[in-house]
Amino acid sequence: MDHNQHIAELAPLLEGVGIKQLILCPGSRNAPLIQLFTRNHSFSCHSIVDERSAGYVALGMARQLYEPVGIVTTSGTAVLNLAPAVAEARYQNLPLFIFTADRSPEDIAQFNNQLIDQFEPFQRNVKGFYELPPQAGDKKELMEILSQVENLAYAALAAPRGPVHFNVPLNEPLYENLPDPFIYLAGSGSVSEPEGENSPDSGSLSGNSKILFLAGMGGGQEEMRTLLEELTGSMQAVVVAENIANMPSDRFIANPELLIAAADEQEQSDLVPDFVVSFGGQVVSKQLKLFLKSHEHRLLQLKADPLPELRNMVNTAGIGTGESTNSYLQAWKNLEKRLIIKSLHFIENAGFSNLTAVHRIFSSLPGDAVLHLGNSASIRYSQLLPLRKDLMYYSNRGTSGIDGCVSTAVGAAMVSDRLHVLVVGDLSFVYDSNALWNNKFPDNLKIIVLNDGGGGVFRLIEGPGRMDFFEEYSVTHHPVSLELIAQAYGRRAQRAGDMNNLEEKLANLFLPDPGISILEVDTSGSKNSSIFRDFLTHNRK
Structure with missing residues (x-):
C-alpha cells in the first residue's frame, strides 16, 4: 500500500461532510495535503501566507457560509499562529477543520528543521484532536484511520459546533503524485443535539x-x-x-x-x-x-x-x-423611545468625533450590507446608535481580541456577493494589516478605519487615565501611515478629517467599482473622550 494512501482517502470523506472551502498556507512538509485539495475540483482553495491571518480568513468564511472550512499549514510554529483564530472559533461555535503537517514523532528532539511538539497544541479550544499515523500498513488500519477522522468531523458539526484539529505526520518523499482513493467511507456519522443544562421548565x-x-x-x-x-x-x-x-x-x-x-x-x-x-x-x-x-x-x-x-x-x-x-415590555420601550430621541439630538449637534463619525457612517451604508465591527471602540459606539434592520452585524466577540478583525471580514467577503463593510480602529487595522496580503482580495469589501492616533477606547473607560503609564503603555500612540500600508499591499485609500469631507468620501467609497478599498477617518485631533462623556451626561439628565 502506498505510504500516502491514507492521505488520498481524505478528500472524498471531507467532501462528504460538507467542506468546500480550503485555506492553504505555503510550506514544504504540507505539500501532500496541498496536492490533495488542489487536485480535487470539489474544493475551492485559497492561498494565504500569514497563518494567523489565514485562521481568521477561514473563520470569516465559516461564519458567512454557516458551513465547515478547512485550514492547512506546514509544521512548526506555523501551527501555533492559528491559536487566536482557533480560540475565537471555539467561542463562536464555528466548525474549522485544522490540518497541520508534521514530522514523525520519533523526529522530535533530533534537531530537525521546523519541528515542535504538535500534540494537542490547542488543548481546550478545540472539540477534539486526532493525530494520524504516518501511514497505514493495510486496509484494516486504513479503515480505522478514516473512521477516526470521520468521527471527529461529525463532532465538529454537532451542536455546539466548534473547531477540530488533525495533526498529520508526513514522511519524505513529499513531492510525488498521490495515489487515487479506493475507499469511500460514506457518511455513517450523525450530528446530534447534546443534552442541555439548566433547561427551563x-x-x-x-x-x-x-x-x-x-x-x-x-x-x-x-x-x-x-x-x-x-x-x-x-x-x-x-x-x-x-x-x-x-x-x-x-x-x-x-x-x-x-x-x-x-x-x-x-x-x-x-x-x-x-x-x-x-x-x-x-x-x-x-x-x-x-x-x-x-x-x-x-x-x-x-x-x-x-x-x-x-x-x-x-x-x-x-x-x-x-x-x-x-x-x-412597555417600561423598556418607554425608556427606549425617550433615549433614542435624546441621544440622536446630541449626536446631530456634536462636533466631529468617533461617535458622530460612526453615526454618519452607519447612516450612509447601502441597504443589505454586511457590517463587520472591530473590537474595542467600534463595537461599543455601535451599541449606542439605532439598529438598522436592513443590515447584518458581525464582530469577533467570542474572545473579543483585535488580532483578526480585518482578516475575518476579508474571509466573509471572499465567499459572498453582498457588500461587506468593516469599521475598525487604527490599532486593530495595523495589527492585522497582513489581511490585505491576499491575491483574491475581495472588491466587495470596504474598510473604514477610525484613526484616533492610538488605543482611544481606553480614554472612554473610567480609571486608566489616572495612571502615570496611560499615554505610553495604554493608548500606545503610533507613527504608522495607514495610506502607506494600503499602498504597500496594492490597495487604494482615502482620508477624511472632518464631517463634510467624510460625507464626500463615503459617497465615493460606495460607488460601483471605484477602486477604493480603504477610508481613513482621522479623528486624532478631535475631543473624542470629552464628547463621549458629554453624550452620557446629556442622556442622564
Whole structure:
C-alpha cells in the first residue's frame, strides 16, 4: 500500500461532510495535503501566507457560509499562529477543520528543521484532536484511520459546533503524485443535539413573572424571532437582542447599553426581571451585565439550539393579545423611545468625533450590507446608535481580541456577493494589516478605519487615565501611515478629517467599482473622550 494512501482517502470523506472551502498556507512538509485539495475540483482553495491571518480568513468564511472550512499549514510554529483564530472559533461555535503537517514523532528532539511538539497544541479550544499515523500498513488500519477522522468531523458539526484539529505526520518523499482513493467511507456519522443544562421548565415562566430573554451573538433565524415576538405578546416578557444577535424587531430591545446607562433608580427598578432566559453567543453591553449581576433573578440557559424549547414555551403560553398587555415590555420601550430621541439630538449637534463619525457612517451604508465591527471602540459606539434592520452585524466577540478583525471580514467577503463593510480602529487595522496580503482580495469589501492616533477606547473607560503609564503603555500612540500600508499591499485609500469631507468620501467609497478599498477617518485631533462623556451626561439628565 502506498505510504500516502491514507492521505488520498481524505478528500472524498471531507467532501462528504460538507467542506468546500480550503485555506492553504505555503510550506514544504504540507505539500501532500496541498496536492490533495488542489487536485480535487470539489474544493475551492485559497492561498494565504500569514497563518494567523489565514485562521481568521477561514473563520470569516465559516461564519458567512454557516458551513465547515478547512485550514492547512506546514509544521512548526506555523501551527501555533492559528491559536487566536482557533480560540475565537471555539467561542463562536464555528466548525474549522485544522490540518497541520508534521514530522514523525520519533523526529522530535533530533534537531530537525521546523519541528515542535504538535500534540494537542490547542488543548481546550478545540472539540477534539486526532493525530494520524504516518501511514497505514493495510486496509484494516486504513479503515480505522478514516473512521477516526470521520468521527471527529461529525463532532465538529454537532451542536455546539466548534473547531477540530488533525495533526498529520508526513514522511519524505513529499513531492510525488498521490495515489487515487479506493475507499469511500460514506457518511455513517450523525450530528446530534447534546443534552442541555439548566433547561427551563416552561410552567415556571408563566403567570406574572417578568422574563428577560437574552439573545446573544448569532446569525439570526426568522422562526426564532417569530417565536420570541409571540412570547412578548403572551407573557410579561422582554427580548434583549443587540445588533450582533441579528434579530431586529420593533418588539425587541437592541440598545441595552444606552438604556441602562441613562436610566434613573426608579426606571432601573422597573427593568429588573424575575427570570433571565439566555441563549446564543456573547453579549457586548457591560451596563447590562452589571445590571443583571446586581439584581437577584433566576437564570435559565437554553441548549445550543433553543428553537425546540422556545416552541414549547409558545405552545404553553398561547398567543397573547399584543404589546399593550405587556407592562414589562412597555417600561423598556418607554425608556427606549425617550433615549433614542435624546441621544440622536446630541449626536446631530456634536462636533466631529468617533461617535458622530460612526453615526454618519452607519447612516450612509447601502441597504443589505454586511457590517463587520472591530473590537474595542467600534463595537461599543455601535451599541449606542439605532439598529438598522436592513443590515447584518458581525464582530469577533467570542474572545473579543483585535488580532483578526480585518482578516475575518476579508474571509466573509471572499465567499459572498453582498457588500461587506468593516469599521475598525487604527490599532486593530495595523495589527492585522497582513489581511490585505491576499491575491483574491475581495472588491466587495470596504474598510473604514477610525484613526484616533492610538488605543482611544481606553480614554472612554473610567480609571486608566489616572495612571502615570496611560499615554505610553495604554493608548500606545503610533507613527504608522495607514495610506502607506494600503499602498504597500496594492490597495487604494482615502482620508477624511472632518464631517463634510467624510460625507464626500463615503459617497465615493460606495460607488460601483471605484477602486477604493480603504477610508481613513482621522479623528486624532478631535475631543473624542470629552464628547463621549458629554453624550452620557446629556442622556442622564
